[in-house]
C-alpha cells in the first residue's frame with residue numbers, strides 16, 4: 001500500500017535533486033567564463049584530464065594555466081569542483097586580484113581567508129595570525145608589527161650573516177668533492193636557522209646535519225613533506241601521522257616558550273623583538289591559553305618564513321646559473337660595491353660597515369629577486385566571499401561579477417605572466433624590467449608574490465633583506481650548474497649552448513610541485529665549483 005507513495009516521494013526527491021544539480025552546474029554561475037561543465041562532475045573530470053596531460057606531480061597552477069589558455073585568457077574563470085570543494089574562481093588579472101585583497105565597505109580587512117587556507121591550520125593551529133579574522137587579526141598584527149619594522153629588520157643583518165657562514169661551509173664542502181646535492185636541503189636549513197633566531201631567539205642548528213638539528217627542524221620537515229600532492233587526495237583528509245607530528249612539535253616549542261617566559265621575567269630589560277618576545281611582552285602569567293596561542297604564532301612564522309624564502313633563493317641561484325649575462329651584471333654590481341675581494345669575511349665586513357647603503361645600492365640584484373618572485377612565486381592566497389553578501393568585482397571590460405559563495409584564488413603564475421602587462425617577453429627572465437629606466441611601466445598590483453592590501457605578507461621586507469645578504473655573500477664565490485631536470489644543453493664540443501636572449505639552452509624544463517608551497521620538483525639538484533674569479 002505504501003510502495004506507490006514511497007516511489008512517488010523518491011521520484012519527487014530525485015526530480016528535486018536533479019533540478020538543484022542542473023541549477024548549480026549550469027545556471028548559478030552561468031555568467032562566468034568556464035569550460036562546459038558535466039552535470040554530474042562539474043569541472044572535475046576536465047581538471048583531472050588536464051592534470052594527466054601535465055608533468056607528473058606538477059603544481060596545480062599548471063592545469064589552471066591550461067584551462068586559462070583553452071578559454072582564451074579570461075580575467076577570471078570558474079572551476080566547479082563540488083562536492084569536493086566549494087566552487088573556485090581562479091583570478092587571472094591583477095585588476096581583479098587587487099579588488100579581492102584590498103579593504104572594502106563590506107570587508108574592512110579584505111575578504112576573509114578561505115577554508116582551503118585552513119589546511120595549514122593542522123600545523124599552525126587555529127589561532128594563527130594567518131587564519132585570524134577581523135579584530136582578532138588586527139590585534140595580532142599590531143602586536144607583531146614591531147618585529148618587522150624597517151629598522152629592526154636591518155638590525156638582524158648580523159644574525160643573517162652569521163647563519164650564512166654555515167651555508168657557505170656546506171657549499172665549500174660540495175665544491176671540493178664535486179658531488180651534486182639538493183640545494184633545497186641547504187637553503188631550507190639556512191632559512192630555518194634564520195627564522196629560528198628571528199622568531200624564537202633560538203639556535204635551531206638546522207645546518208649541522210640531521211643528528212645535531214633540534215627536533216623542531218626534523219618535525220617541520222616531516223610535516224611539510226606529508227603535504228606533498230604525490231600523496232594524492234589523502235593530503236586533504238585528516239591524518240593520524242600529521243596529528244602525531246604536530247603534538248610532538250607543540251611539545252618542543254612549548255618548552256622554549258616556558259624557558260623564554262622565565263628568562264624575560266628575570267631580565268625584563270633584555271627583551272628582543274622576536275615573535276616569541278613580543279607575544280609574551282604584556283603577560284604576567286603564562287596561562288595554558290597564552291601558551292597555546294604563542295605556540296600557534298611561532299609555528300606560523302617558522303612555517304611561513306622558512307620554506308618560501310628558501311624557494312626564492314633556490315630559483316634565484318638557478319636563474320643566475322642559466323643566465324650568464326645577468327649573472328655577469330650581478331657580479332659587476334657586487335664588485336662595484338665590495339671591490340673584487342669576494343671572500344666571505346671581506347663581504348661580511350663591508351656589509352656590516354654600512355648596511356643601509358649596501359641594501360640601497362644593490363638595485364640590480366633587487367631586480368633579480370623581484371623577477372625571480374614574478375616567475376616563481378612560492379605562495380598564494382585563497383579567499384572566500386560568503387554567500388549572499390553581494391560582493392562584486394569589476395572586470396577590465398567594465399562588466400561586474402558577483403563572487404558570493406566562491407573560493408577566490410589569485411593565480412599569481414598567470415597574473416605575473418600576463419602579456420598585456422609584461423609584453424611579448426612575459427615568460428622570460430629579464431630583471432631590467434624593474435629598473436627605473438625601463439620603458440613599460442608595470443602597475444604595482446601586477447606583482448603580488450607577497451599579496452597586497454591589509455593582509456599582505458608581514459615578512460616581505462625581511463625576505464628581501466635576507467635574500468640580498470645571502471646572494472651578496474654567496475654568488476661570486478661559486479660557479480653553479482643545474483644537474484638533472486633543467487640542466488643546460490651542450491654542443492658536440494661540450495660547450496654550453498647560449499640562446500639569442502643570453503640564456504643557456506636547456507635539456508628539459510624544471511617545474512614546481514605542490515607541498516604547502518610551490519617548490520622545485522627535484523629538490524633543485526645542483527653542482528658547484530669555486531668560481532675562477534674568486535680572490
Ligand code: HEM
Nearest residue numbers: 130304305308309312379380381450451455457458459463
Ligand atoms: C619569499 C618569501 C615569502 C613569500 C613569497 C610570502 C608570501 C606570502 C603570502 C602570499 C601571504 C598571504 C597573504 C594573503 O593571504 O593575502 C603571506 C602571509 C604571511 N606571511 Fe609571508 N611570504 C614570504 C616570507 C615570509 C616571511 C619571511 C615571514 C616571517 C618572517 C612571513 C610571514 C607571513 C605571515 C605571518 C603571513 C600572514 C599575514 C597576515 O595574515 O597578517 N612570510 N606571505
